[in-house]
Amino acid sequence: MRKTLRLTTITAAALLALAPVTTLEAQQPQPRVLKMQSTWPASLTLQDNFRFFAERVEKLTGGTLKVEVNAAGQIVPPFEILDATSKKVIDGGHGIAYYWVGKSKAATLFSNTPAGIVGMDHMDYLGWIYEGGGLQLWWDFYQKELKLNVIAFPILPASPQALGWFKRPIKTLEDFKGMKCRQTGIVAEIYQKMGQATVNMPGGEIVPSAQRGVIDCAEWVGGIEDLRLGLPQVWKYHYTPGMHESASIGELIINSEVWASLNPQHQEAIRSAVMETFVRWWVKWQRQNADAIEEMQTKHGTEILRTPPEILIAFLKTWDQIAAEESAKNPFFKKVYESQKAYAAKVIPAKRFMFPPYSFAANYYFPEKK
Structure with missing residues (x-):
C-alpha cells in the first residue's frame, strides 16, 4: 500500500512538473507562413536570390515568420504574380518591374532600366529609392496609379547584362x-527603332530557335545564366556591355494588406532580409559570372567582344526619345523620371569626380590581352 502511494505521489509530481512545459508549448504561436511565387524557373540563379531571402527571414524572426518559395508557374503563370499578389491569391512575388510595362511604361523606371536611368548604377539607384523618395513613388505607382494592393522593395541586382549573342560579328550600327x-x-521597342527585327520568346525557346536559324541573335542575361542555357554551344560571338540592363534591379512585392498585418518586428526583418539578400547574392553572382566567362572561353571557344560604342550611343539616344515622348503624355512617368534625373544629377557627377575609373587599376594589374 505504501509503495503504491509512493508511486502515485511520484507520478503526480512528475505530471505537475511537466504541466507548465506542456502548457507553454501549447501557448507557442504557430509560425506565420507567407506564400510567394517568382517569375523564374527553379533552376535559375535568380531563384537562389529568392531562396536566400526566405532563409534570412526565418532566421531573423526565430522561425516565427516563414516564406514559402515557389518557382514560376507553381501557383499562377509567371507573368500573373502582380495581379495575384494584389488579389491575395499569393501573399507576394519575386520578379522585375519592367514585366509590367503593358500596364504602364512607368513600370520600367522601377527596375532601373533601360540605361540605368540616366546612368545610375546599382548603388545610385538604391540611393534614389531610400534617400531620394523613390520607395514612396514605387508604392504610389502600384497603389495609386495601377490601383493594386501591392508594395515593393528592391532585392535582385541581376546585372550588368551583356548585349547578347550573335551568329556573326557586328562592327557598326549598320551590321x-x-x-x-x-x-x-x-x-x-528601342531596338526596333534602331532597325533591329525583334522577336519575343521565353528563355527556353532561344537555343532551339537559334539552332533552327529562326533568330540571328539573342539577349538573355549573361555569364552563368547564358552558360546554363546553352548559348555558347550555338553562337560564337558574345558582345558586352549592353545599356539595356546595365544596372537592372528586380523586386520583391507583397500584398499591402498582408504587409500591414505583420507586426513591426516582422516588417523590420523583411526590410533587413531584403537588403542583405541584395548584397550577399550579388557578390556571389559576380563570382559565378567570372567562372562562367572563363568556361565559355576555354571550353566553348567563345569570342567575348566589346560592343561597338556607336550602338551604345544609338541606344541611349533612342531611349531618350521614348522617355521624352512618354513624359509628354504620362504625368506619373514624368514625375518619376524627373525625380530620378534630379537625384542622378547630384550623385553621378560627384561620383565621377571622387571615384577612379574601374578600368584604371584593372588595366594596371590585369592588362587586357591583345
Whole structure:
C-alpha cells in the first residue's frame, strides 16, 4: 500500500512538473507562413536570390515568420504574380518591374532600366529609392496609379547584362540593323527603332530557335545564366556591355494588406532580409559570372567582344526619345523620371569626380590581352 502511494505521489509530481512545459508549448504561436511565387524557373540563379531571402527571414524572426518559395508557374503563370499578389491569391512575388510595362511604361523606371536611368548604377539607384523618395513613388505607382494592393522593395541586382549573342560579328550600327533578335519589353521597342527585327520568346525557346536559324541573335542575361542555357554551344560571338540592363534591379512585392498585418518586428526583418539578400547574392553572382566567362572561353571557344560604342550611343539616344515622348503624355512617368534625373544629377557627377575609373587599376594589374 505504501509503495503504491509512493508511486502515485511520484507520478503526480512528475505530471505537475511537466504541466507548465506542456502548457507553454501549447501557448507557442504557430509560425506565420507567407506564400510567394517568382517569375523564374527553379533552376535559375535568380531563384537562389529568392531562396536566400526566405532563409534570412526565418532566421531573423526565430522561425516565427516563414516564406514559402515557389518557382514560376507553381501557383499562377509567371507573368500573373502582380495581379495575384494584389488579389491575395499569393501573399507576394519575386520578379522585375519592367514585366509590367503593358500596364504602364512607368513600370520600367522601377527596375532601373533601360540605361540605368540616366546612368545610375546599382548603388545610385538604391540611393534614389531610400534617400531620394523613390520607395514612396514605387508604392504610389502600384497603389495609386495601377490601383493594386501591392508594395515593393528592391532585392535582385541581376546585372550588368551583356548585349547578347550573335551568329556573326557586328562592327557598326549598320551590321546590327536587320538582324532578327530575341528581345523583350521596352528594350525590344528601342531596338526596333534602331532597325533591329525583334522577336519575343521565353528563355527556353532561344537555343532551339537559334539552332533552327529562326533568330540571328539573342539577349538573355549573361555569364552563368547564358552558360546554363546553352548559348555558347550555338553562337560564337558574345558582345558586352549592353545599356539595356546595365544596372537592372528586380523586386520583391507583397500584398499591402498582408504587409500591414505583420507586426513591426516582422516588417523590420523583411526590410533587413531584403537588403542583405541584395548584397550577399550579388557578390556571389559576380563570382559565378567570372567562372562562367572563363568556361565559355576555354571550353566553348567563345569570342567575348566589346560592343561597338556607336550602338551604345544609338541606344541611349533612342531611349531618350521614348522617355521624352512618354513624359509628354504620362504625368506619373514624368514625375518619376524627373525625380530620378534630379537625384542622378547630384550623385553621378560627384561620383565621377571622387571615384577612379574601374578600368584604371584593372588595366594596371590585369592588362587586357591583345
